[in-house]
Amino acid sequence: QKEVEQDPGPLSVPEGAIVSLNCTYSNSAFQYFMWYRQYSRKGPELLMYTYSSGNKEDGRFTAQVDKSSKYISLFIRDSQPSDSATYLCAMSPMRSVWGKLQFGAGTQVVVTP
Amino acid sequence: NAGVTQTPKFQVLKTGQSMTLQCAQDMNHNSMYWYRQDPGMGLRLIYYSASEGTTDKGEVPNGYNVSRLNKREFSLRLESAAPSQTSVYFCASSEWSGTPVYEQYFGPGTRLTVT
Numbered sequence: 001q002k003e004v005e006q007d008p009g010p011l012s013v014p015e016g017a018i019v020s021l022n023c024t025y026s027n028s029a030f031q032y033f034m035w036y037r038q039y040s041r042k043g044p045e046l047l048m049y050t051y052s053s054g055n056k057e058d059g060r061f062t063a064q065v066d067k068s069s070k071y072i073s074l075f076i077r078d079s080q081p082s083d084s085a086t087y088l089c090a091m092s093p094m095r096s097v098w099g100k101l102q103f104g105a106g107t108q109v110v111v112t113p
Numbered sequence: 114n115a116g117v118t119q120t121p122k123f124q125v126l127k128t129g130q131s132m133t134l135q136c137a138q139d140m141n142h143n144s145m146y147w148y149r150q151d152p153g154m155g156l157r158l159i160y161y162s163a164s165e166g167t168t169d170k171g172e173v174p175n176g177y178n179v180s181r182l183n184k185r186e187f188s189l190r191l192e193s194a195a196p197s198q199t200s201v202y203f204c205a206s207s208e209w210s211g212t213p214v215y216e217q218y219f220g221p222g223t224r225l226t227v228t
Contacts, residue, residue: 008153032214043117043203043219044156049212088155092214101217103155 003027006089006104015113019076023089023104026070030091030102033065035074038086038106047087048074079111115139117220119204125226126194134189134223136204144207145187146171146217147179149200156203162187194227201225 006023013019021035032051036044048063050056050072056063062075072091076083088106120135138145147159158171160179168179176198178190187206191198201224205217 004155006155034214041222043205043221045219046214046216049214049216051214090156100158101156103157105153105155 001026002105003102004089004091004104007107008105010108010110012110012112013079015079015081015111017079017111019074019079019083019109019111021074021076021087021089021107021109023072023091024070025072025091025102027091027093027102028067028070029093031094032092033063033072034090034101035061035063036088036090036103038088040085044088076109079109081111081113084109084111117204117206117218119202119220119223121223122221123224125228126191127228128195130194131190131192132194132225133191134202134204134225135186136188136220137186138204138206138218139185140206140208140218141184142206142208142218143184144215145181146205146207147177147187147189148203148205149173149198150203150222151200159189159202191225194225196227199225199227 034049035047037047038044053067060077064073086106089104090101117138143164146161148156162181165184204220207215207217
């Protein structure tokens with residue numbers, strides 16, 4: 001069983017809808033949670049991060065962590081065609097400079113005009 | 114700033130051939146990484162270099178070797194390519210910037226096919 005599970009999609013939504021993405025994990029030691037966005041044929045880029053439990057909002061994006069359920073979510077409000085990308089969750093047990101991130105498989109999102 | 118650059122962008126190899134993937138960063142980062150990305154598998158760490166002069170194995174190191182040539186450059190070598198190494202390879206770098214997480218900056222990727 002993978003340490004991080006993420007539905008690969010694709011998830012297709014009309015422009016303006018709310019996009020809801022999530023990951024589940026099995027390692028209770030994970031404390032740092034990140035969301036990366038990857039456009040087609042590009043490298044991933046960090047979108048948001050949260051530490052431990054709680055919510056974090058950045059513009060149209062909200063990240064939530066529920067450590068008791070081992071479940072993290074990313075919500076995109078007022079979705080735009082430019083949000084069409086693959087979204088990967090990533091997590092680590094500590095603030096790790098050594099690259100020990102565990103990535104989900106990524107969810108492909110398509111926002112149709 | 115170019116960020117993280119990778120060469121080549123595409124490569125087709127025959128089974129048993131060798132090649133080196135090149136990566137360079139101009140952000141003065143200490144740490145560098147090599148990942149492979151396969152459908153349904155996400156990004157998996159092959160090797161990483163915490164700082165110049167050090168390298169260590171990641172999750173899937175078999176069949177690969179790395180060299181941290183200097184602070185800027187980190188290369189990945191396939192000595193005898195196998196079809197199972199068909200993948201997209203990403204190089205990344207990171208440095209402490211005062212935030213709670215170490216953001217990793219990724220290159221554009223190398224698409225490798227082994228026939």
